[in-house]
Amino acid sequence: MLVSGFANTIALVYADPLYHAFEDPATSAFVGGVAEACDQRGLGLLLLQGEGASLRTVQSAAVDGLIIYSMSKEGETIRTIADRGLPMVVVDQPLIPNVPFVGIDDRAAARACAQHLKDLGHQNFAIVTFQLGSDGHCGLIDRKRLKSISFEIPRRRIEGYLEVLDASGPELSVIVWECSRSNEESGRTAAESDQRAHEA
Numbered sequence: 001m002l003v004s005g006f007a008n009t010i011a012l013v014y015a016d017p018l019y020h021a022f023e024d025p026a027t028s029a030f031v032g033g034v035a036e037a038c039d040q041r042g043l044g045l046l047l048l049q050g051e052g053a054s055l056r057t058v059q060s061a062a063v064d065g066l067i068i069y070s071m072s073k074e075g076e077t078i079r080t081i082a083d084r085g086l087p088m089v090v091v092d093q094p095l096i097p098n099v100p101f102v103g104i105d106d107r108a109a110a111r112a113c114a115q116h117l118k119d120l121g122h123q124n125f126a127i128v129t130f131q132l133g134s135d136g137h138c139g140l141i142d143r144k145r146l147k148s149i150s151f152e153i154p155r156r157r158i159e160g161y162l163e164v165l166d167a168s169g170p171e172l173s174v175i176v177w178e179c180s181r182s183n184e185e186s187g188r189t190a191a192e193s194d195q196r197a198h199e200a
Contacts, residue, residue, distance in 0.1 A: 009044035010034075011063040013081065015071045015134075018049050024182045027069075030091070034067060050077040059084070067091060072134060072150045093152040106153055110160025118164060118172075127161050127176045128190040129154045138180040140193070146176070 012034055014021055021027045031047065038045045048058055050071055059080055065087040071077060073094035081088060082096070089100040117125065132141070132149040149155040158176065165174050177193060179186040 007044075007062040007064050008042065009046055009063045010038055010065050010067065011046045011048050011058075011061055012067045012069055013048050013050040013058060013071065013077070014069050015050055015077075018047060020181070021047065026182070030069065050081075055080055065089075068094075068096075070151075070153065073152060074134075074150045095152060103153075106156040107160040107163075110157040111164050114161045114164035118168065123171065124173045125161075125165055125175070126191070127158060127174065128179065128187060129158060129176065130179050130182045132178055136180050137178055138186070139178065141176050141178050145178075 012031065014027070021031055035045050043064075046061055046063055048054060048061060050058055050068075055076060058077065063086065066081055066084075066089075068078070068081060068088060068090045070092040071090075071094060078094065078096065089102060090096055091102045093103070095101060114125075130151075131137070132145065132151060132154050134150065137145075146155075146158060149158075162174070165172050177190040179190055
């Protein structure tokens with residue numbers, strides 16, 4: 001590395017504890033894809049947790065570039081990464097000025113989903129979302145919490161859903177449930193709780 005000036009390693013910075021990356025199917029598939037691309041190019045891959053005590057590792061890791069994967073726009077991590085001055089790309093969130101971004105228009109996609117269900121004649125809606133903040137909250141949420149979302153993907157999606165559903169006024173019933181984890185068990189709990197909430 002001293003001779004070439006390169007570490008031949010890319011860091012993938014992930015917000016949650018690292019073991020979550022192997023429990024969540026979407027994250028696991030993404031990490032696998034990045035690992036395959038690195039392997040094809042003869043590069044190493046360093047998986048880093050971007051919060052808490054791991055922040056010092058993010059500051060000092062010997063890498064040539066960073067992939068920011070689904071991080072909160074708040075906290076010290078994004079500022080720490082930016083201060084390193086290395087090439088980086090953001091996947092999913094957050095949007096950072098002048099930094100390449102890979103993702104979809106979540107708000108438009110959510111609007112299309114909500115409109116499709118509305119056109120089918122459904123009147124009772126439940127939005128199940130992964131975490132809106134870093135406080136570990138799980139359960140039904142109100143509009144006040146929606147105003148303080150620190151993760152951009154759930155914010156954009158919920159805004160898209162509600163643009164369609166709120167436009168119908170009180171004739172539609174809409175509740176929002178926040179999961180602290182992205183797995184089948186959390187989704188099952190949310191679905192059962194949402195059904196009880198609508199019945200009440």
